[in-house]
Amino acid sequence: MAKDISNLDSFLVESINPIWFGEDSFNQLQNLIEKGKYSKLLFLVDENTHDKCLPYLLQSLSKIPHYEVLEVEPGEESKSAEVLVQLWMALSELKVDRQALMINVGGGMITDLGGFLAGTYLRGIHFVNVPTSLLAMVDASSGGKNGINLQHLKNRVGLFLNPEAVCVIPDFLETLPEQELRSGFAEMLKHGLIADKAYWEELATFDIENEIPTQEMILRSIQIKKEIVEQDFRETGLRKALNFGHTIGHAIETAAMDAEPLMHGEAIALGMIAELYLSEKYTALPPADAEKCANQIRALFRDLEWNCDIDELLQLMQSDKKNKKNQIRFSLLREIGVPEVDVAIGEKGITEALDYLKQKL
């Protein structure tokens, strides 16, 4: 199913970890498994990817040794300390040793949980990510961040640790519902907004309700993320640009959990609308650009409803892990394609931004 796009993937060669794409993924993964002489092969999946993705992956590999499958419940709830401890125990019971290879097949929940699991069991075993959602392909599975949530606190615990490789297989996108696709698309929009105006403009008019993003688009997003991460792996500076839309977006996502849950990308889309307002007020993004971008995002997510408590959101932002000394800091835009990080904003400004967002809804 996947097309050969060898003209586009030269940039992938020197990635923080190899990112294999399309059909090439299968050969490369096969090769890794054969050369690695692993003591054991493990697949971490959720119920959905067990049914919809693992068979296709296994059947696309020409030769596969004996393997074990670890399955968790689908959904963000599995990214918990409780499930992590259960998985540590399961690996122990399977007598998994340091020469094992774990292949995480799933969305961001699986690659986040699986990366942390593999990075800590026996102080680290080999692992590969096979993202199956658009969000995981363009964001979660590469960049080396992994982790779990602590109750409602997202990614409160984890590691910066690269997998051996990431296999991006766009075929899996065909298994996704439209809402899932659009959730991942929000992160692609973010990539355009923080790094590439032309790419943003291409995406802003894309019919995500009816089409699957092209392989070229997916690669462009991976490339933008990769270039940023390679300059600042541990997020001390530039990498924070990737948090555009996320300070408010995470708070919205968390607050929505108790009422009507939003998907990650949906919350980030709303967060970006509010943070476009902040960009206009605090980092001099031209008002016409801020307004136009906000309207375009709203148009792509036109059916989203939201009715949150502004005080609750402020409180949630106070506990965001990117804060320094309890200030609330934002990654904003100076221009479309030009980020500015570490912008400290007080409650008044944030409240105005949330009011602006409310008017847009």
Next chain:
Amino acid sequence: MAKDISNLDSFLVESINPIWFGEDSFNQLQNLIEKGKYSKLLFLVDENTHDKCLPYLLQSLSKIPHYEVLEVEPGEESKSAEVLVQLWMALSELKVDRQALMINVGGGMITDLGGFLAGTYLRGIHFVNVPTSLLAMVDASSGGKNGINLQHLKNRVGLFLNPEAVCVIPDFLETLPEQELRSGFAEMLKHGLIADKAYWEELATFDIENEIPTQEMILRSIQIKKEIVEQDFRETGLRKALNFGHTIGHAIETAAMDAEPLMHGEAIALGMIAELYLSEKYTALPPADAEKCANQIRALFRDLEWNCDIDELLQLMQSDKKNKKNQIRFSLLREIGVPEVDVAIGEKGITEALDYLKQKL
């Protein structure tokens, strides 16, 4: 109380992490705290080190900002997933951010648990180890290994991660019972056996029942460990030499937990006796050396009793994390001071070694 030994510590400068020694520790730590501009200072202690060590440390620092203390129960039971999760939650509740500094004050349990805690909370905050037991000074606190146990499986989960620095303050040894001192001394004996015959001979006749090891001895052990770790941080080869005595020793320690618990060093001392036998049989350690060393270790630990089930020990060794593909691998001695790693031995050989150990007891 601590002496200036500046002539000895030049080797510490280029360590994997700085190792500060004696009085110098206090200045260096003070300096780190002042320069680091940390958002929060945290001390992780157990009940014992809270009472016996933390006040001395605080009083030795000339100026200390506001700090928080996290206390866990003393004993290996606190090196558990349950306590780890509680501590993750406690850090969240204290709103600890990425610019915090955690200072782990305690024995190996505290530095292992605290290193893993700090290495994973928010994907890693700064931490310093202040070992208070001899075992932690010469072994656990430096070298970058940390982690927790999963039920009876020691260090099943953890990281390779160096602290910002290790403060070795021999004054703390005066707070230790003799049994604790001797437990740490076993690891020093191991350092001599795997790397330095003259040092081994000095230690083998040392009166550990009545004397505290000298600062020179402690530094020599730290130096041996440091030199090995720097050549092989992730334990793919040479570092395994540090496991001499540990394959059988860990199994003895685990088996003893359910009956009459042994201290780590006590179990390792017994493990070394059995593995001296294996060294004679499998890596050509001269029989006279093997016998003499075994008798010397036994003399230092002459009161130890032990009555374990050989089948149980074999089973426990099967689940040791250093195994490759379910073989049982040992780090042995070719000569006193010369290690050989990755020696695969079958059940028959191990049974003989355990029989030999039984005769020595």
